[in-house]
Amino acid sequence: MSVSLSPARHLLVIGGYGVVGTAVVDLMTKTPGWQLTTAARRSPPASLLDGSPAPAHIRVDLLDAASTQQAFADLASVTDLVFCAYSERESMAASVAPNLAMLDHSLKALGQAGAKLQQVVLIGGGKSYGEHLGPYKTPAKESDPRFMGPIFYNDQEDLLWRTAEREGFAWTVLRPDGVMGPSLNSPMNILTGIASFAAISQALRLPLRFPGSLEAWTALHQATDSRVLAEAVLWALTTANARQQVFNVTNGDHFRWQQLWPQIAGFFGLDSAAPQPMNLGVQMADKAPLWAAIVDAHDLRQTPLEQIAAWPFVDGWLNAGYDMVQSTIKIRQAGFSGCIDSHQSVLEQLQRLRDYRLIP
Known part of the structure; x- marks a missing residue:
């Protein structure tokens, strides 16, 4: 069952112009009923890939808590967040602290700005199943037990769940694999x-x-077509069945x-x-x-x-x-057919x- 959209929903896409963010921005700029803002360390493109104007953008170093708070100070109207930022490091262990910090600083800065979040969609990935380590149990399912870290996805999920419980917003974790699309x-x-x-x-x-x-x-x-993933993001933002759930998202073959x-x-x-x-x-x-x-x-x-x-x-x-191989049965049974x-x-x-x- 879909949740009716309020005309006042304001979506912040953090990590707006990677392969995931590019697809999300492309879809959401064409979806009525949404105000859209992007945030990233880099400047926005002069225009989107299709030539249309880029939405409002905030250039921010998310690793700096004070700078993030200052950059997000005027975002009290934000109601929804898609977090797809990523900081590459030399090892899995080294990637935990910066990627956790970026999510933590973002959530805190929005709270300090007075934003009343309704829904947060966090983009994870297949590394949650240890696929980067070598052969793993397939088909991998969302209910599978975690493997031994370091893996920043686990830390981000734990932070998201704690914050959502404390602040009262809904969350969805999407786990694509091998996202294919332009950026x-x-x-x-x-x-x-x-x-x-x-x-x-x-x-x-x-x-x-x-x-x-x-x-x-x-x-x-x-693989996961970036357009399919963007559709899954919109579905997660607007569907009650997606709340407080983790879903694999691939092309389906x-x-x-x-x-x-x-x-x-x-x-x-x-x-x-x-x-x-x-x-x-x-x-x-x-x-x-x-x-x-x-x-x-x-x-x-x-x-x-x-x-x-x-x-x-x-x-x-x-x-x-x-x-x-990741199973996508769960998200299909929940209602997403992309x-x-x-x-x-x-x-x-x-x-x-x-x-x-x-x-x-």
């Missing part, structure tokens, strides 16, 4: 990483070789790189060739000038290679040589990258 100046994006690798292969007149492990080439994997990779090659007009495992962090270390030349030759958005691809992130994704064929998702999202002049 601006946000290199933690598997799609832009693969696309830039393919564009560089194209420029060098090479076939497209899968650079991950041979085990990953044949393993069963999953699975894929193997060995079957998807030739279609990616075909999108770029390339032949695919036998996989060639490589360390992309090493192989792409000298490719920034070539990427800059590609950008100029094709009149693309001026995006440096380090802002379109985080190669260690891509390496991690393409070397997961085991099944990655889904998409993963092959279709990748090809459509690559076309969006091309339409937005992010890739040739």
Whole structure:
């Protein structure tokens, strides 16, 4: 059963222009009945990817409690929060404190500003099941016991639940996996990483070789289309069944790189060739000038290679040589039906990258 929208609902999206935030902002700017504000460490883009004006934006260092309080001082009208900010660190242990602090400072600053939150949606991920550690129990379910940390998702969830109980707002945790979609100046994006690798292969007149492990080439994997995730966010904000719940969110199917990779090659007009495992962090270390030349030759958005691809992130994704499967039964039984064929998702999202002049 859906909750009727108040005309006064004001949504704050923290982490507004990563791959998740970009999709949420894109959907919410087109959804009547919402006032939208974004917040992030970086400045907002001059316009959204479709050319429409960006919503009101607050530039803030969420790691600084005092600065966050000052930046959020005028946000008393905020009623809803989507938190999808992330701070990358050198290890899982090192990532706990900063990512917990950003959520903590955000919630406290909104409270200090006088905001009366109704709903908070926290974006988590598959690492909640230990998939970054190696083979794990599949299909993974929200009811599975936690594994031994460090894992900042657990700390963020505990903080959210304590604060919600004390302050009286509702919460939903969404756990996507492998989010596919466009983003601006946000290199933690598997799609832009693969696309830039393919564009560089194209420029060098090479076939497209899968650079991950041979085990990953044949393993069963999953992804979450950023548009499906944004729809799940809107559903969580407006549906009573989503309150005080954790949900996995994926496309609803699975894929193997060995079957998807030739279609990616075909999108770029390339032949695919036998996989060639490589360390992309090493192989792409000298490719920034070539990427800059590609950008100029094709009149693309001026995006440096380090802002379109985080190669260690891509390496991690393409070397997961085991099944990655999360159950989505719970969210479907709760009423969310969003889904998409993963092959279709990748090809459509690559076309969006091309339409937005992010890739040739």
